[in-house]
Amino acid sequence: FKAASRRIMGSREHPAEHDRIEGLEFLDKVIDIDQSPIGRTPRSNPATYTGAFTPIRDWFAGLPEAKARGYQPGRFSFNVKGGRCEACQGDGVIKIEMHFLPDVYVTCDVCHGKRYNRETLDVLFKGKSIADVLDMTVEEGVDFFSAVPGVRDKLETLKQVGLGYIHIGQQATTLSGGEAQRIKLAKELSRKATGKTLYILDEPTTGLHFHDVAKLLEVLHELVDQGNTVVVIEHNLEVIKTADWVLDLGPEGGDGGGELVASGTPEAIVREKRSYTGQFLKELLERRPGGKREAAE
Template sequence: MRANLGRICGRRCGQLRANCPLCITSGWLRLAGIVRNNLRGVSAAFPLGCLTAVTGISGSGKSSLVSQALLDLVGDRLGRPIDTNDEPEDPLDEAPGPTEGRIVGGLDGVRRLVQVDQKPIGRTPRSNLATYTGLFDAVRKLFAATPEALRRRYDAGRFSFNVAEGRCPACEGEGFVSVELLFMPSVYAPCPTCHGSRYAPETLTVTWNGLTIADVLGLTVERACAAFADEPSVLRPLAVLRDLGLGYLRLGQPATELSGGEAQRIKLATELQRGQRGGTLYVLDEPTTGLHPTDVDRLMLQLNGLVDAGNTVVMVEHDMRVVAGADHVIDVGPGAGSLGGTVVAAGRPVIVAQTRASRTAPYLREELEALAKAGSQP
């Protein structure tokens, strides 16, 4: 059975916000004169406090509009670097070309800019889920408060694999060692001294509820939720990760083993842990790529929660079920390359679905009809 991923508007009418012309937005972020790749003098408007899906065939210019022009223009006007929630770019990477254009209104409704992309959360096995999300800091404090740690005068730093006193001296806390191969790229293998635990034997003598610090890193998110059920500071980030469909990942799983989609959801989980004060613009590029429909539902539940908290979400998207549940749709095209680069249609999903010039419209219309049919069944 198909599920509508939109939200119910309780402020005025009680219907789906995507179908409500009165409750759709509290303002507009308007861009004009955009020149970037195949975009030539394009204007676009994004409703604030809403979820906007930007659609179009591959090469139409939707990523140029959202992941480049929108980020560049808003980032420049906010007077601070774009918060990519990511590691610095490789200095050897080719610098992107400049974006031309201007913001003509609505910037006063944006206080913060966050890009949640699919770039790795780290480039070496030392980076992992627990350290990136910050939950490992709370875990280390729990271990430092145990009687054995107090007797040995171990502080929280002792349980970090980045500190010399507590980590394995052979692999320096990585759990892996690099093996050089002749005429081939180097590979990583488990450390023969600590067998991948990352820690010195003395550190592993300290346990919390029967678990060593290495045991904790070996737990999946799902199992860790049970283990730390009575520790709110640890449970909160774990619960967000689980709600995003990442319950199967290990806390110590190296960043090099994570897919782009997993990295993106970890970044989103890190952002969701923060107090939501509204006024943040979140930008995502194809966040549902490769996800099972169940995981798509979980992801959209969290993104809708950000919007309900007063934030704005703009995402490039191909999944018509997600697009049908958006508050606003911007379709870029009509073709690819020189045949694209224009805003073909913009508005509520039901409006865009009726636009003849849009190549997205027939598929969106089909999805909306299927949702309407499913909703009418008892």
């Protein structure tokens, strides 16, 4: 990633020693979608990170009640004074420092976790305030804003990567590494594609249910269908069996590894006797009707 980023995007990061990387002239950017948090404070959430919060605020500011009161989109932001609860400064929680222990967050006893003051919460859309919207799950939000494309489309990408169950305004500090990674992936999906991007993901299926793995694969294949390149570091056979090309490193782990044992299609990996991956992959492919490699359809 560092080498590609330095060549393509002018990054100042220093890559490790390597001979060369071929084909970078066909790319215009490289993105490392890792499992680091999308934010380290309660202010960060899926809505703010993906950009869905801006059209939500704009929509509420355009409602008749908001116009009558002279409210602008900033009124519905919990990051600035005006519409937010000043007791918690829009966090919805109060941080208690525990000195030698991790900090503890408790619900604000003024706004009761709603982040906003009473006047802001008086503005309703379909009977819901902006605090109610932030408390909805992504799946509920897609239905609620079905007639508002600017909001619906942003939320739809979160649902597409298997995050329909998280809350729109869920605090970043409560999200797992896998969830944070998929939120980043959703953000990339919502951007205009150039078809020349290299995406790098490190074990994106960690902690995922089988059904969610299938959803993730659909997204990755969609990126590839747009002309992009996706490199996935993964042990999950459900991912490996749908890959266009596999690089199997080994033969052992740690000091006993580091060698390129096999490379090629999943079928080619199966034929390499030294490949442990190939041995397990063979069983999986043989159980499939016709033994043909399936795409994420």
